[in-house]
Amino acid sequence: MKYKNIKYTFLSLLAVVALVSCSDDDDNTPIVVTETCDDGIMNGDETGVDCGGSCTPCEEAMAPDFTGTYAQVDFMGRPGINTVLSADGTIKDAHNVSIPSEMAATFQADFEARLEAYHDVYANILGADPAAVNYENNILGLDAPTLTGYLAADVLEVAPNLPTTYFLPGEDVDMDGNVLNDPAVIGLTGRTPQDDVIDVSLILLFGGADGIRFSGQDTDGDGVADLPRLTSDGVGQTATVGTTFPYLGAPE
Amino acid sequence: MKKSKLFMGLGALALVGVLLVAADHIDAPGAMGTSADIADFYAFEPTEGSDNTVFAVDLQSNVLPxxxxxxxxxxxxxxxxxxxxxxxxxxxxxxxxxxxxxxxFFGPVAPSETGLNGAIMVDAPLGSVDISAETAIVETTANGVSLFAGPRQDAFFFDFFQFNEVIGGTAPLGFKPAGDPNSTDDDDDTAVDTFDGANTMSIVVELPNSLLGSTTGQNALGLEVYKTWVTTNVKQ
Structure with a gap:
């Protein structure tokens, strides 16, 4: 520790006080100022501001501080999972401070209930019994508990040695009612900025076994759609994506 | 004009607190609109046959005021x-x-602890890059890693207004059909990308797969994959 009496500073302070005729607390108690390694000025035996001499060497002091504990506040794996399948703010917040190994057990039931609630929205609009309009096994052949359990374990898979395809449904070549193990199916190998992840998600959630269960069909041929359009949001990419690093386009 | 109408709509939605935006944009009350809010996450092979993997993370967004x-x-x-x-x-x-x-940047390295809390892995520096303004500044390290951090266009696309109508039960026809993407018509009959014109704060890392090593992870189709996710973490 280093001390010094800053007599001249004190005298000049008194002069300032006298000049501005300030408050009346300018008593005459002697002031002793402590030089420290964090007072923001170069003093004592320091060779730089608050470094060198008996303080931390200047080279070390200039290095950024990376110490401390950091606690998780937000989380993301696959796009849209928390947004679409968590029913309310409480579940969304809980999802953001959870870890993937515990997510399926924690969130699967909530996600399945949410998936059914979306179907009830359209049952009501169509004038049907909500209990009769339910999720139908999708193009992967997954039932509601399996699909929501898979999505609840919210990680983005990326294959190191395969082309990236978020999901591209193929044909049911082996005629087993789903495309899951058919050779034409590729996907789940990553996500590029160009992938239309919303349409893929909508197809898996509302498309049923053929992927087009609710896609604005005119079932009675009167020229007016009788089923809602739920398997595509109708938009393509508007942003610029390049072919070289950093890929994402310059800000607009 | 389409843009001004969009903005009024966004403002109205913000006022009533209807903020359901995917992919992960402003998704939950606890993280919504903060400097730690994750907007999006991409992981991909940059070109077919490449031995590199790219991770791109978008933080924050100006899609809403x-x-x-x-x-x-x-x-x-x-x-x-x-x-x-x-x-x-x-x-x-x-x-x-x-x-x-x-x-x-630090890693790739085994973390000192897994789970919700962690520390910066200061003994495994990967490199650093000046944070860009409009023009991208890219740093390429001796071991073939590319680094970027700065503002970028938000590549996500979604008709977010109509999504809210759909889940709110006020859109009997569901989503709108695709329109002419170059149209400037102010009509309500075709879909609109809510994220057109939005920017985000991006962090992009491209690195050789050799730095990540092999994986025994499999996806639902039985293909070898890394299973990845991103988190933001605030200093305690």
Whole structure:
């Protein structure tokens, strides 16, 4: 520790006080100022501001501080999972401070209930019994508990040695009612900025076994759609994506 | 004009608190609109046959007014988590945190602890890059890693207004049909990309797969994959 009496500073302070005729607390108690390694000025035996001499060497002091504990506040794996399948703010917040190994057990039931609630929205609009309009096994052949359990374990898979395809449904070549193990199916190998992840998600959630269960069909041929359009949001990419690093386009 | 109408709509939605935006944009009350809010996450092979993997993370967004946007927060640590053995626990992390105009990267390295709390892996520096303004500044390290941090266009696309109508039960026809993407018509009959014109704060890392090693993870189709996710973490 280093001390010094800053007599001249004190005298000049008194002069300032006298000049501005300030408050009346300018008593005459002697002031002793402590030089420290964090007072923001170069003093004592320091060779730089608050470094060198008996303080931390200047080279070390200039290095950024990376110490401390950091606690998780937000989380993301696959796009849209928390947004679409968590029913309310409480579940969304809980999802953001959870870890993937515990997510399926924690969130699967909530996600399945949410998936059914979306179907009830359209049952009501169509004038049907909500209990009769339910999720139908999708193009992967997954039932509601399996699909929501898979999505609840919210990680983005990326294959190191395969082309990236978020999901591209193929044909049911082996005629087993789903495309899951058919050779034409590729996907789940990553996500590029160009992938239309919303349409893929909508197809898996509302498309049923053929992927087009609710896609604005005119079932009675009167020229007016009788089923809602739920398997595509109708938009393509508007942003610029390049072919070289950093890929994402310059800000607009 | 389409844009001004969009903006009024966004403002009205913000006022009534209807903020359901995917992919992960402003998704939950606890993280919504903060400097730590994750907007999006991409992981991909940059070109067919490449031995590199790219991780791109978008933080913050200006898609709605009054959101935190434009400055990386020195108290927010971004962590890219990579599971290489199929147990959904991170075996490797890549970390990024800003200090005084630079983004510092660490890893890929086994974290000192897994789960919700962690520390910066200072003994495994990957490199650093000046935080860009409009023009991208890219740093390429001796071991073939490319680094970037700065504002970028938000590549996400979604008719978010109509999504809210759909889930709210006020859109009997569901989503709108695709329109002419170059149309400037102000009509309500075709879909609109809510994220057209929005920007985000991006962090992009491209690295050789050799730095990540092999994986025994499998996807639902039986293909070998890394299982990855991103988190933001605030200094305690």
């Amino acid at each position: 009054d959101l935190a946007y434009g400055t990386f927060d020195e108290n927010v640590l971004l962590e890219i988590n990579i599971d290489t053995n199929n147990d959904l626990v991170e075996d490797l992390v890549i970390q990024a945190i800003p200090r005084d105009g630079k983004m510092y």
